[in-house]
Amino acid sequence: MHVSGGDLQRLRQLNSLSSIRALRDARRPLTLTELAAHTGLSRGSIVDVVTDLQERGWIAEVEPSPGGMGRPARRYRFRADAGHVLGIDIGVHKVLATITDLNGRAVASGRTSVSPGTPREQRLDAMNRAMDAALIAAGLTSDQMWGVAAGSVGVVDREGVITRVEALPDWAGTDLVGHLAARLPCPITIENDSKLAALAEQRLGVAAGVRDLVYLHAGRRPGAALILNGRPYHGFSGATGEVGLMEITGWRTMTDHLESCPAAAGAPAEDAAALVFGAARTGDPAARAAVEAYAQDLALGTAAMVLTLDPEVVVLGGGFSRSADVLLAPLREALAPHCLRVPEIRPSTLGEECVVLGAACLALDHIDHMFFSPEGALSPPTAPQRPTPA
Amino acid sequence: MHVSGGDLQRLRQLNSLSSIRALRDARRPLTLTELAAHTGLSRGSIVDVVTDLQERGWIAEVEPSPGGMGRPARRYRFRADAGHVLGIDIGVHKVLATITDLNGRAVASGRTSVSPGTPREQRLDAMNRAMDAALIAAGLTSDQMWGVAAGSVGVVDREGVITRVEALPDWAGTDLVGHLAARLPCPITIENDSKLAALAEQRLGVAAGVRDLVYLHAGRRPGAALILNGRPYHGFSGATGEVGLMEITGWRTMTDHLESCPAAAGAPAEDAAALVFGAARTGDPAARAAVEAYAQDLALGTAAMVLTLDPEVVVLGGGFSRSADVLLAPLREALAPHCLRVPEIRPSTLGEECVVLGAACLALDHIDHMFFSPEGALSPPTAPQRPTPA
DNA sequence: TCCTTTTTGATGGAAACCTCATTATGTACG
């Protein structure tokens, strides 16, 4: 909580920001009287603030709403289309890029396919193509982007360096920031993909507004991410949610239960899980047993996190969350004996878009911090530039 | 980050708070020129603000510092003695009460002894006596307290109710808030004792300024508490750090290693640990083995938290931290094989005072939030009253 | 004694806010 104060212009700036925030959060046009109520300012001052913001292009006037007593009031809306951010998901099998407006609404996206073996340069190239496709679809250029955030597999430290990654052979140490900086002048953030998925679920998804949650990435490479006190939790070096590395949790071997199930016999390892979940859905006893054994192991590591953090909600995400209908009940039952209070378990709903949307949320958060800080001027809406290193 | 804005008086209020904070954080008298630099205000405005604050009693003028070029500057200090808060630690064997000034410096304290079997009413009475002793020692009355925070064993929920406690038979459900409210008109906060110890270590102790830390309570009743993103973490229902409840951590039985050690033969269970640690210190092989076995078990649950949270520091607190000299190395070694990155492990230094000081910190935080919020007026410094329930 | 350095105090001016009275522009109703 930074108390700043300042001069009269700073006060006006704060009041302008207050108005913008009110308009943005209301998600509908507001009248001057409503704005005055929201901000606590007098009517006259709100008029000043609003005409100023309108001249600068932050807000726009809309038709007065018909049918009401008294003289119809002017109404204003936040111009969410004044700027855009870019979210990127660099996955193992695909790269997604999505452009959203300042409200976080997706306006365009691009996609390219890669494989686990794709070498670094080609993966970066795939990222470039996905970005370009999204930009073209949105009809925007790269210097119109206000911010970018990219999600990647692996451990991402505070400087955005990927320090550890198992799934991709030559991906660790990739200078993602540098690579993006060459093509985009705006601020850049890199984060772990599960953390972004968790953020998306907490902002837009099944855990909207939840203060404390554990996001479980259930899939071929299990993982977890945390939202604590309402904010994404990064830890000291970014290596959070790695409880599955402990032998006693069984996370390293739990997919064996699925892959060695008769229902998956002969199929390639990456299809095994889906086949077993499908068989379990139709009642196959061996498949059900395999799912239960998997859930038992998953519950061990989950219980360790739940007992440590006492979250309100556990979000079940990752590829296996598509099979939440057969996985949820066994997981809940396996969790119960370990926990003091069993948190609500909700299957993820955002699906494949989860990480890109989370990335866009993070980029929006970043520019929010910039604009709402004392230094971040409330200039006419233009794409912020990265501060040039001194 | 709440953007508030407001009218001109609010601006003045913000600037006043900014000045108060600068004076408080500097921990030394500042000149008007220094204050102007800190707050970014012009000199003339600072004069206004300062004379205003001085009239209201928030700051005081001190002797100009001699020996310097030019005309000697007036200097002002924050009047930390303008108000006081009360911290209480309701332990199993003792009740502590400490009164600190607005800088968190202890000015007086009181102490009473209790035993695990002491029934609720007598324990509350012991608390009253400790409080009264502290008040008398400080020469203050209960209505001069600006805030109280009490730490208790057991799980404390958001409303301050003790929902679960193992160590004290009839303590769960105690209406601590109600009890304190009958004797103190100021805001009241209740929190779990380990969480307060962690807070104290992060504010005043061995982990000052650390953003993410795990506080290990190593003692006869093991536990843990978390500071995450620089703030105490409470969880949804307050039951955090309970990873020791899982069988696989071995936390429920790990003290058996110490109690069954020959070095502790014949001694009562509560002295066993100290004897074993003492024997280990002199090189007794059986005692060393017992300590190592204990450390192995302690490391399991700790590793689960470290892998989940990736903290910068683990603080070793609780009764056994007095024996950190023999416990630290085995714990560090036992932790290493499980962790991606072994956090720094630091033994607690605040000792018995830990919880009371943490309680005082929490009470200070609470009034900070009150005064620095738009509503909390910057009236002349007087004890805030609890809002009367409507 | 004079000069340099730094703080202090005073004045004028501008920005931003508030209040209150007046005017404008709709709907409702006789």
Add this chain to the structure above:
DNA sequence: CGTACATAATGAGGTTTCCATCAAAAAGGA
């Protein structure tokens, strides 16, 4: 169709707060 009512916009006058600037004051050193 005209009047009453309700709400919104506008404008005048006043207050608070801040800034910039400049002369005066208070020390130490030459």
